[in-house]
Amino acid sequence: xxxxxQSPRHKITETGRQVTLACHQTWNHNNMFWYRQDLGHGLRxxxxxxxxxxxxxxxxxxxxxxxxxxxxxxxxxxxxxASSQTSVYFCASSEWSxxxxxxxxxxxxxxx
Amino acid sequence: ELxxxxxxxxxxxxxxxxYTIYCNYSxxxxxxxxxxxxxxxxxxxxxxxxxxxxxxxxxxLMASLDTKARLSxxxxxxxxxxxxxxxxxxxxxxxxxxxxxxxAGTKLIIKP
Numbered sequence: 001x002x003x004x005x006q007s008p009r010h011k012i013t014e015t016g017r018q019v020t021l022a023c024h025q026t027w028n029h030n031n032m033f034w035y036r037q038d039l040g041h042g043l044r045x046x047x048x049x050x051x052x053x054x055x056x057x058x059x060x061x062x063x064x065x066x067x068x069x070x071x072x073x074x075x076x077x078x079x080x081x082a083s084s085q086t087s088v089y090f091c092a093s094s095e096w097s098x099x100x101x102x103x104x105x106x107x108x109x110x111x112x
Numbered sequence: 113e114l115x116x117x118x119x120x121x122x123x124x125x126x127x128x129x130x131y132t133i134y135c136n137y138s139x140x141x142x143x144x145x146x147x148x149x150x151x152x153x154x155x156x157x158x159x160x161x162x163x164x165x166x167x168x169x170x171x172x173l174m175a176s177l178d179t180k181a182r183l184s185x186x187x188x189x190x191x192x193x194x195x196x197x198x199x200x201x202x203x204x205x206x207x208x209x210x211x212x213x214x215x216a217g218t219k220l221i222i223k224p
Contacts, residue, residue: 041216043200043202043212045212090154100145100160101145101157104154
């Protein structure tokens, strides 16, 4: 069955370290998204991609970067982790607007 | 500023009762999504509403969309404990490919 996976599921890191969160989907969707979820804020879009070599900034992109070298993967990198980036991160994918997003299981990141 | 407001943000109710969650939004859109999230889990799509007057029902949940009022409702009929979760609405901006603005979520607790 097609799925979307994230790794690691839990991560503890220190301030200033570079961290990469992986997202892999087997739906063959062109559109992929990274969100962060914080209590009281719902989901906020970090970065998104509409296809290979395409990346775009979302509303909270500062301190994050993504790259899209193939259809299946959209890794999210925190260049220099900050305590404000402690959050739960969700990757999602979809084929087109009007179709619901499929979400990965999430990664809980703690920055000490 | 684009806003999606859900109310209430927290709801505790008894099994067997009916209740409605409201989702108001500030932009023009005729695409709205409802998702469910169980504690510590990912988000699961419940309903996709794609036009004014759209109504979708599954089990004890029914969602509707009034694009003129910029309002969607999620109605719960004869609530059961298994419906305890956090419910999110998300509005599609429709001026770009799949930009969603999310409500903060409604945490629903249904007591036996």
